Amino acid sequence: MNPAQYRLGLLLVTGSAIAWSMAGFFTRLIPLDTWTLLAWRGIFGGIGIGAVIVGLEGRKAWRGFASMGWPAWIFALVSALGMVLFITSLRHTTVAHVAVIYATIPIVAAAVAWFTLRERPTGSAILASLAALAGVCVMVGLSREGGLFGDLLAFAMTSTMAVMMVIARKYQGIPVTQAACLSALLSALVCWPLGNPLAVSAHELWLLALFGLVNSALGLTLFTLGARYLPPIETALIGSLDAPLAPLWVWLMFGETPGAGTLIGGLIVFVAVAAHILLSATRRSVPGTAGP
Template sequence: MDPRRDYQLGLFFVMAAAITWSSAGFFTRLIDLDYPTMIAGRGIFGALGLFIVIVIMNGRKWPRLFITMGRNEAIYIALVVLGMIAFIGSLGLTSVAHNAVIFATIPLISAFLGWFFLREIPSQTVLVASAVAILGVAIMMGFGFDGGLSGDILSFVATLCMALSIIIIRLNPTIAITACACVGSLVSGLVCLPFADLSAVTPTHFGYLVLFGLLNSAAGLTLFSLGSRRLPAVETALISTLDTPLSPLWVWLAFGETAGPQTLVGGGIVLGAVVMHVVISQRRQARAAI
């Protein structure tokens, strides 16, 4: 495939993944259950959705993806599960603001890891865009100082796991990412299941949980796996930050919650940083193709 076309597909898939992941706030408000119950449903039904995708894409050969899993696949699954557990634990120990700002550092963490493991040297443009995105998230969340140290550490662990999973994909482009994500999603859901309040789940809740798993988990992970192997690690991470400003947009559209000025300003900065990077990178790709 033409390198420019491959790069554009990577941008499209990772952007689409960020959009699907940004629906988490919408589903959290819609479902109105305790967090372990929602995560358990998201993980289990997300795994089911991913399994269906695997069977459709691979036909009768689908068992091979699971049987032939090796060390790299095991590392990726461990990162998915550890990242989810750390993220869930951080929610009760630090503020949403701290979680968001710490996660926004993922492009810079990925830039360092990409240089260390892959010798991918990030451009000045992507580093500036990453720094601007962090600033935008910080403005959205109000530069809060209300987080707890243990929660912040867990949030950083979750962010580091996400960055390392991107590196694993770049190091091993042939890894069966969808199958790994399926196993990781299932294990994450099963880990939360003992803490879930299943008695509170109504038929309506059940339907919403299925949608949560299929859209936010299965679709998001599938799109991310298709895109992340086509882009440098730092660019994948930068585009993933679109999740933060888009999340309040869906809540506003669905529930009429008006975003405050700092949310609009900060979200606009994040969007602007990502768009700026995409436009500049496209121009660079066009010049290289001449």
């Protein structure tokens, strides 16, 4: 793999993790039902991603929609499902639980990539993934904050993200930004009749626009672009930085203090990911040591 592309992938996926970590903050900030929240998030997210596509591709932007094959459509459908599961899980368990459960994604992504791509992860990626999984076990074992239904939704969301990573990696020629735009609009289409989106105030609409543009548009765009340059397990590892970041925003703004188990688990995840990134960067900076 080209070292420059690898570094670009690291930067893009890290940015997506930061953007996605704001989801808990926005769901606590906007006092609306889940379906209304999802509907407007999808609309503004789709508009934001569409603007990015036009900015990057100009008049050729719409050709990507016309050329979407079945891998792109599956990516869009899985992504839309993941959006619904993600926001719904935040309403049924704590932000900290959703974030740290998402830290299991390296294991899930590695398994999916192994069966579908025969792509073997590096030793440091495996160790970091096991450490992230240990962090989740600590969280579940020591914390009584969350709800089982919300935790199950969070794990289902994690599985959809792993599938997206593998699709983006295997089919690098698909128009991923167009697929991401379509997925945001699909989630809005599904959720619109289930909520009451026309009853929102002007202030709530402004907050919803920020939510859609920052969390959905920016997060999805950076993720779909960056996932093409990294193995799925590494994409998943960096994405799990959401675990220590998401509870931080909610704690700073709303005083939702995570318990000791969540704090310890989140710290383990953060250290595991940071160590892997440093090891990978060091290995790839030495000629002849870059992995596949």
